[in-house]
Amino acid sequence: MPDFLSPGSLGLAVLGLGGYYACKRYIESCRIKVVTSDAKTSAVIRQTDNEGIVTLRDILYTKCLSLTDPETAFMVPTVYLGTGLLQTIFATMRVRLRDHTSDISYERELLTMEDGATVSLDWYPGIRAQENAADSTRPIALVMSGVGGSSQEHHIRATVKSLAESTLGFIVVVVNHRGTAKTPITSPRPYDSGLTEDFRTAVLHVHKQNPSSKLVGIGFSMGANILTKYLGEEATGCMLSCAVSVCCPFDISVSSAAMNESNLLNNYVFQPAVMSTLKRAIKRAQHLKLDPSIKIDDERVKNAKRLWELEDEFLVKISGYKDLKEYYAKSSSANFVDEIDIPYLAINSLDDRITPPRGIPMDKFLNNPNIALALVPHGGHLGFLTGFPPRIWFIRPIEEFISAIV
Template sequence: MGALVSQVWTARSSRVPRLHFAPDPAKVLVKAPVTGSDADEHPRESLDAFIAARCPSLYSDFAPTWWLFKTDSGHLQTAYAVVGDFSRIDRVEYDRTLLRTLDGGTIGLDSTPPANERTLPDDTPIVVVLHGLTGGSHESYVRAVLAPACTPVEQGGLGYRGIVVNFRGCAGVPLTSPQLYSAGHTDDIRVAVMHIANRFPKARLLGIGFSLGANVLTRYLAEEGTQSRLVAGCAVACPWDCVKNAGGLEDNWLHRTVYAKAMAQNLQRLLGRHANAIAKFPEHPLAKVLPEVLNDKSMSLTQFDGKVTCKVGGSSPPFPFPSAWDYYAWASSHEVLANIRVPFLALNAEDDPVVQVLPIEAGGNPYVAFAVTEKGGHLGWFGKVQATGETRRWVSRPVLEWLRAVGEDIVVRDRQIKPLHVVDGFLKEDGRDDIGCKGVEGGDHVVGVEGEEGLFAGL
């Protein structure tokens, strides 16, 4: 793998994930038993040793369910993530809070457990979740993590709080401005984390992103560096190099016809649901291109991004971009991995048909652990649970082990967090007058298994 990666855990079989670390992994402070005068002294562990001791699933076999196994691709795993019925498992309910941003946009925060279900201590760790392309808190891959993470400890869970950041227009969140979201725009997650930190100042915040949300999370952590309010991150099925991976979708007939078209259709349907809201901004580029976009029945993802996302997928500057490919180059997260300064776990499948280029070297970043499974598809990883015979997502196991480890075992110090203040009702961060948020009416109780009908789930 080159000189940048000197520690690769050697798999005993092809079904064991391959783990990649920097030559000299970061040392993390870990909690030690309280023993007299040594109570304030905390041992340091290298990131590879920290993970080896606390994430055993990353060092054991992942055996795909036999009827989803295919030797040359992850199509079956990915297809099951899209068409499988997960409505009867991992039931999660939320309280929704709507946040208005300075530009007039709206994002939705779905918190679980709901207030009427149980009350948690103010210092309970919080899992901050970013969903995929057109997903939301209802997605099965989100619930597969949050259901056990937020189950009480006495019932076998972690007992954490979960908060899903639903992007503009997704999962029933109203579209109140013509600006959309994208793989590279981080200000919405930034203000969401500011709001969460302000609401729960004693809680430890742990970030996890899926697919497009993993890309946003990676870029956010890289941009924040030592000022990150999230103390750890986990990126699942991140697209990383958007140029090369988009090119892989476009250059392969099957990928272009199935995946690129399905993702474009999801985005078209999402815009169609908000057509009336977009019509309130008749002079905006989004309103002018909307009829053409909605009427194109053969649009690919790159074509959609070339007409919509590269123009309105974030604030100006840097938007608009001349083309989808210029936007992809800017939005990619593989080159910023080196700037992350919190413990970070990346999980990808080698046979993912959507993400085919993986930056396992991570720029030599000592804070990054990169795990790659041979099988799993895109947001799949379905395997058989031996005890029950059920088909469930294997990836939930290492993610939960990671969340417990960084939520409970590490000691967080030397963070350079900027103070928050309120100006004209908007929560802002010192030194950033251009972004902010405030709560608005419209939040409600949300049942997580009630999804966005008509969309291809899991993409």
């Protein structure tokens, strides 16, 4: 019997063939699914080409190939980061990483809100160059991080640098939430999941200083919810040309329930990081006097172990909500996506334990022709790490989408 027909050789061949098909099936399971309307109306360009109306769907399938190309629209996780839990933990562990993709520094500008609060704007490559070119038409991207985050997180810096070095050469400004990123605390009210006024003020300010530049919005996690809610509130009057959200918690009640579950991710990664950040911000604001009618139980705030406890005792009361239920309902961007009137792309992961897919208003993405949803099977929460060494996948579709619009 020839050697290649021996039982050992046949066994190896069968194993190799089985491994090949298993690998092929796994890669196919990593295919991106895009959800959007088939309607022939859209706010994308509001113009026609030789073949008819240019819709959001047209843009996605001709310009955003990382999401729609049958040959390349996959997000295959790094081999040792194959689950959402591993993706999330790894991304959290390297939040301060500085490498060639993210080694940047900002120039800071402070902005005062109507209630006296201070918000910091971190500009890259710098605001002074922009101030000296008032007639500049370079597009500007306004970016917001998630809860407890800032311009210093690795995925933020990597996105900022990539956009600045892209073909269009975006100027990028990170809108830090009040009380974060070492921003002076000048108002007792902290940021929350539904506070859109700070971002609205930042957009107006940037537009006033750069009237010839097109503006785009990019939000991550809680920042994505604030951005999405803002777009719906602004509706036809929105000053942004387009927007992208990543891991948006469209339904805050669903996301809050997931974040407050007792599990490895929440107990040892997410809750300790978020709680320490929020408690530090509250402590830094102790020099500011609250309205006497707002009765905060300081001991409950001090001893809070879960995010919902801080929300219930502090955020709800200081922001004027009746209770947690009202706070969640009025803060959830799912209630505003119907009114979005500019091109909007949401990128969410199906194995995200912090913003679970059950909170995504799928039907609304089929009904509003201005919005689209890209579902990634294995991205975790703000992970989306692929290749070796791991690189952030979502930066490319963000750049493709906003570049196609502006």
